[in-house]
Amino acid sequence: MIRNLNIVLFVTSLFALSGVYGLKYAVEQTASEKAELQSRIARQQSNLSLLKADWAYLNQPAHVGPIVVRHEAELNLQTLQQDQFGRFDGLPMRLKAPDDDALDSLFESLEAGIDPIQQIISEAQ
Amino acid sequence: MAVIDIESDALIALDGTRKERGNLTRGRIRWVTAVLVLVFGVVAGRLIQLGITVHDTAIEGRERDAITASRPAILDRNGLELAVDIRVPSLFAEPRRIIDVDEAVEKLSSVLPDINKDWLRGRLTGEEGFVWIKRELTPALQEKILQLGIPGIDFVMESKRFYPGGTESSHILGAVNIDNQGIAGIEKDMDDENVALLQSLGLARGNELAPVNLSIDLRVQHVMHDVLTDALTRYQAIAAAGVMMDIQTGEIVALVSLPDFDPNNPVTALEKDRFNRITSGIYELGSTFKTITMAGALDSGLVKITDSFDARFGVRFGRFTIDDFHGKHRILTVPEIYKYSSNVGTIHVMQTFGKDNFRAFLSKIHMDTTAPLELPEKRNPTVPAKFSEIVAATASFGHGLSVSPLHMLRAVAAFVNDGKMVVPTLYKRTAEEARATYEQVISPATSRKIRYLMRLNALEGSGTRMNKFAGGYRAGGKTGTAEKVVAGRYDSSKTLALFASAFPLDNPRYAMVVLVDEPHNENAQSGHTAGWNAGEATGRIVQRVAPMLGISPDFNQVLDDQLVPVELR
Numbered sequence: 001m002i003r004n005l006n007i008v009l010f011v012t013s014l015f016a017l018s019g020v021y022g023l024k025y026a027v028e029q030t031a032s033e034k035a036e037l038q039s040r041i042a043r044q045q046s047n048l049s050l051l052k053a054d055w056a057y058l059n060q061p062a063h064v065g066p067i068v069v070r071h072e073a074e075l076n077l078q079t080l081q082q083d084q085f086g087r088f089d090g091l092p093m094r095l096k097a098p099d100d101d102a103l104d105s106l107f108e109s110l111e112a113g114i115d116p117i118q119q120i121i122s123e124a125q
Numbered sequence: 126m127a128v129i130d131i132e133s134d135a136l137i138a139l140d141g142t143r144k145e146r147g148n149l150t151r152g153r154i155r156w157v158t159a160v161l162v163l164v165f166g167v168v169a170g171r172l173i174q175l176g177i178t179v180h181d182t183a184i185e186g187r188e189r190d191a192i193t194a195s196r197p198a199i200l201d202r203n204g205l206e207l208a209v210d211i212r213v214p215s216l217f218a219e220p221r222r223i224i225d226v227d228e229a230v231e232k233l234s235s236v237l238p239d240i241n242k243d244w245l246r247g248r249l250t251g252e253e254g255f256v257w258i259k260r261e262l263t264p265a266l267q268e269k270i271l272q273l274g275i276p277g278i279d280f281v282m283e284s285k286r287f288y289p290g291g292t293e294s295s296h297i298l299g300a301v302n303i304d305n306q307g308i309a310g311i312e313k314d315m316d317d318e319n320v321a322l323l324q325s326l327g328l329a330r331g332n333e334l335a336p337v338n339l340s341i342d343l344r345v346q347h348v349m350h351d352v353l354t355d356a357l358t359r360y361q362a363i364a365a366a367g368v369m370m371d372i373q374t375g376e377i378v379a380l381v382s383l384p385d386f387d388p389n390n391p392v393t394a395l396e397k398d399r400f401n402r403i404t405s406g407i408y409e410l411g412s413t414f415k416t417i418t419m420a421g422a423l424d425s426g427l428v429k430i431t432d433s434f435d436a437r438f439g440v441r442f443g444r445f446t447i448d449d450f451h452g453k454h455r456i457l458t459v460p461e462i463y464k465y466s467s468n469v470g471t472i473h474v475m476q477t478f479g480k481d482n483f484r485a486f487l488s489k490i491h492m493d494t495t496a497p498l499e500l501p502e503k504r505n506p507t508v509p510a511k512f513s514e515i516v517a518a519t520a521s522f523g524h525g526l527s528v529s530p531l532h533m534l535r536a537v538a539a540f541v542n543d544g545k546m547v548v549p550t551l552y553k554r555t556a557e558e559a560r561a562t563y564e565q566v567i568s569p570a571t572s573r574k575i576r577y578l579m580r581l582n583a584l585e586g587s588g589t590r591m592n593k594f595a596g597g598y599r600a601g602g603k604t605g606t607a608e609k610v611v612a613g614r615y616d617s618s619k620t621l622a623l624f625a626s627a628f629p630l631d632n633p634r635y636a637m638v639v640l641v642d643e644p645h646n647e648n649a650q651s652g653h654t655a656g657w658n659a660g661e662a663t664g665r666i667v668q669r670v671a672p673m674l675g676i677s678p679d680f681n682q683v684l685d686d687q688l689v690p691v692e693l694r
Contacts, residue, residue, distance in 0.1 A: 042282045046212035046264060056206035057289035061347030079669060082597035082678035 195284040196305060197315070197334035199298065201343040202376070202553055207294055208312070208388075211287050214267040214280040215260040220251045222277035232273045233258070236266065260303060261285050286312075288388040290343070293350050296382045296401040297341060297500070297551060300391035309394065311339065311551055314499045338553040340376030345369060348669045349379045352662050353639075357383055360644035360658045366402035367639040367666065368530060372538040372627065374559040375547035377498070378635065378674075382406075402640065405502040407527040411607030411655075412466045413625040413638075414523030414533075419463055419471075419578060420540050421486035422478035424571040431692050433458045434473040442515040447472065450606075460693070463578045464586035466604065472518045480517035487520075490539065490546065490566050496531040499551045506532060523605060530638045533625050537602070538636035541576050541627040543569040577688045579603065580630045584685065587656040591624065594664030597678030598671045599685070602626025602637075602663065604655035609643070619643050622655035624663045629676055631684045639663045 057063055068077060109116060140148070199208040223229055226249045234242055237259060248256050260283065262270075267280055286301045288294075299310015307313035315337065353365040366382040382402040386394040393399070400406065422428035436457045439448035449467050462470030475483050487493060493508040506528040509516055519525040531549065539546035544567035547559050567575075579601035583592040587604040605623035608615040622644050627636045644658040651657045671678070 042212070043264070046214070046282060049209070049211040052206075053209050053211045053287045053289060056209055059205060060290045060293075061343055062290045062293045062350075065347055065351065080672060082668070082680075085672075085678050087677070 195334060196286060196301070196307075196312070198336040199311065200336050200338050201341045201346070202338060202378075203342065203344075204338070205343045206289055207339065207341070207343065208286060208288050208298055210284040212282050213261045213285045214264065215283045216258040216262060216267075216270060216278065216280055218249055218256050218258050219277045219279070220249050220253050220256060223249055224276060226250055229275045229278065232275055233270070233278075236269045236273065286388075291389065292385045292387050294341060294343070294346055294380075295385045295388050295394070296403070296502075297339070297346075297377075297380050298388050299500075300386075300388045300394060302391070308391065309502065310388075310500060313501050314551075317501075340371075340374075340378065340551055340553050341380070342378045342673070344673050345670045346379040346381065348673075349381045349666055350383075352665045352669070353381050353383050355665075356641055356644075356658065356662045359647055360641055362641045362644045362658070364398065364402060364642035365640065365662070366406070366530065366642075367637065367662070368403045368534055369635055369637040369666075369670075370534055370538055370549055372542040372547070372633055372636050374554050374556055375538075375549045375562065376554055376559075377549055377551050379670075380551075401500065401502045402642075403530050403638075404496065404498055404500050405504045405529070407504050407506055407529050408621055408623075408640070409524050409527055409607045409610075410530070410533055410623055410625075411523040411605030411621065412468075413603045413605035413623045414521070415463060415466065415471050416540065416575065416579070416603045416625060417487070417490065417492075417536055418475050418478070418483065418521045419459070420536075420567050420571060420575050421483055422474045423459075423574050424486075424544075424567040425478055425482060427479070427482075428459065428474050428477050429692070430459050430574050430577075430690055432477075434462060434470045434477075436462065436467050436469040436473070438469070440469055440472050440518060442518065445515065447518060460578060460581055463603070464582055466587055468522045471521045475517060475521035480512045480514065483517055483521065484512045487526075490536050492526075492528050492532055492536070496529055496535060497548050498531060504529065523607060530623070530640055533623075534636055534638045537625045537627055537638070539564075539566050540572055541579070541630065541633040541636060542572070544572045573688075574690050576601070576627075576630045576633065577690055577693075579627060580685060580688050583626075587654070588624070588626070588660055590656045591626065591660040591664035591667075594661060595628065595667035595671070597680050598628050598667050598676060599630045599679070600626055600628035600664070600667045601630045602660075604660055606653075606655045620653065622653075622657075622659040624655055624659035626663050626667075628667055628671065629679075630688060634676065635674065637663060637666065639666070 071077065106116065109119075195210045195212075196208075198206060198210065201207055218229075226246060229249055230242055230246050233245060234240055240259065245258065248258065258278075262280075270278070271280075284305055286305060288298060295310075297311055299312040300308055301312050302308050307316040349367050349369065353367055356362065356365045364383060367379070368377060368381075369379045370377050380401075380403055382400070384396075384399055386396070386399050388394075423430060433456050436449065437454050439446040447468055449465075449469050453461075453465050453467065457465065457467055457470045459470075459474065461467070462474065478486075487508060493506060493510075495503050495505050506526070508526045508528065509520075512520060516525050535546065535549060544565055545563040546566045547564075548562040579588075580599065581601070582588045582603055583601035588600075588602055591600060591602065602625050605621075605625070607621045607623070608617050609619040609621055610616070611619055620643065622641045624639045625637075626639075627633050639659045639662050641655075641658045641662065644653060646653050647657065
């Protein structure tokens with residue numbers, strides 16, 4: 001009875017021993033994997049932060065402004081003047097009905113072979 | 126087996142064999158128990174020892190968490206970055222784990238040639254846990270050093286502050302030291318608030334901190350910086366500064382003080398004259414103060430906008446006579462006094478108002494206390510506690526008392542915002558939050574009169590140079606050309622030019638103060654008074670920023686006519 005128990009205990013302890021041994025190595029490997037992942041994350045975070053800083057720098061008015069100034073002459077860039085703004089109420093409303101007389105005279109002149117645009121240009125000159 | 130000793134009196138008890146064996150076993154069990162207790166005691170003791178050992182992670186007295194801690198990104202009101210953290214490797218050594226110091230020194234100096242070998246040898250010798258070798262390296266250098274394979278040398282990822290805008294917002298942002306602690310500006314304010322606490326608790330790691338939105342609009346900030354930089358050379362001035370505020374919410378939209386510094390290289394902040402002129406400079410603000418005198422006098426009801434005052438002769442105080450710079454020497458109405466910036470007229474207005482009432486009004490608009498703003502760089506204004514006749518007279522046109530431009534900005538903002546004075550802030554704020562700080566300093570009716578006076582000055586007075594650039598945006602304000610005190614006397618060749626303005630005056634949104642220190646004439650045709658420099662700079666700024674801020678130009682005469690008070694129509 002006692003002998004059987006001893007054998008069972010002995011076998012169990014053998015298994016436990018080899019189990020613990022294996023576990024130790026598994027943990028060590030996991031730990032080194034974790035360390036590697038952590039250093040990779042840190043490296044990527046560092047790269048990401050550098051890229052974000054680059055992006056922020058490139059978007060700064062302090063960075064874009066001098067580029068605009070450099071190309072001012074080439075692109076004929078000027079400060080926006082107040083009279084360059086328009087308003088919706090400044091636009092003429094659409095006519096309620098077509099201006100029949102004006103259209104008739106336009107068609108007549110077209111049939112007579114006069115280009116209205118050419119006419120305006122020649123009048124201006 | 127029993128033997129009886131007859132001669133002794135005592136009884137001798139003899140144990141049986143079985144009992145003797147039993148005693149022996151009990152003794153052995155006791156021994157075994159004792160040994161077992163000892164063995165387990167040792168094991169338990171060791172466990173406790175392991176449990177209570179504190180692993181020393183401090184680097185040169187500072188917690189590793191505090192060193193790797195990051196700061197929240199600072200964004201402008203539209204989300205553009207003003208300050209970001211970048212993660213950079215820093216090289217440290219554990220001298221007690223270094224086997225061959227000389228070899229380590231040789232190898233390290235092959236990668237870091239600018240490092241002093243003797244210094245490094247001293248650094249690596251000893252029993253310390255951690256010593257820094259070089260902080261904030263590049264990832265490429267880190268790779269090279271790792272390939273050297275020196276034991277006892279390692280990296281820690283540190284956060285380094287980077288300001289992508291460079292000098293542009295330097296006086297707002299301030300700077301941090303190498304340990305990422307704020308030492309100036311809003312960075313210091315954030316530390317005083319809560320970031321330092323989070324860092325010390327080790328909570329501020331990685332990207333866990335939510336970014337902070339400032340009230341600054343980076344586009345407006347850029348324009349103001351650009352125009353003032355131009356003003357420095359255009360008027361050969363020694364300094365220029367400007368600040369713009371949303372009058373309803375109290376948010377500072379832009380704040381520039383030149384010369385400035387590069388927050389990426391905080392040492393430059395210590396150079397001479399690099400202080401923030403808006404918050405920590407106090408000046409005699411000259412004629413811009415007339416707006417304040419007028420507001421107080423008109424609000425009291427003792428002076429009416431239709432009144433006239435005799436400005437024919439200078440005002441005598443004992444030996445002194447105060448006279449006008451742009452002298453008209455006739456009887457002037459209140460709007461004319463303001464328009465021609467008459468010192469004599471303003472003194473009469475103040476005297477009708479009463480010098481004690483005037484002094485009380487200055488307290489009411491907080492001219493004698495430090496202006497509230499989150500920046501730690503602030504200076505107390507110097508305003509005499511009691512006004513004598515002559516001090517009150519000079520104070521009415523801004524001499525004999527020194528306040529910061531921020532004080533003036535806050536007052537002008539209140540005057541055009543229906544008399545509601547707001548507490549300025551550098552953080553983004555909603556209109557409701559701002560309304561909680563409102564303080565009624567003048568009545569809405571007086572506010573309308575001040576708006577009229579400011580616009581009138583732009584149309585007909587000293588602000589016409591400004592209006593030439595900012596036409597259509599209904600801007601208006603008051604100039605101030607204050608002579609500086611040199612060796613105890615006012616020196617007319619050294620002046621401080623100011624322009625305190627607001628726009629658009631038919632529906633005011635923004636107030637602005639611009640100052641140019643010791644300006645010169647731009648060319649032979651131009652003058653040296655404030656309208657020619659601070660005024661023009663204000664106009665240039667308004668012209669460029671108004672469209673960004675959603676204000677469209679309108680040349681409609683009706684808008685200006687509506688500003689005229691009913692009494693004067």
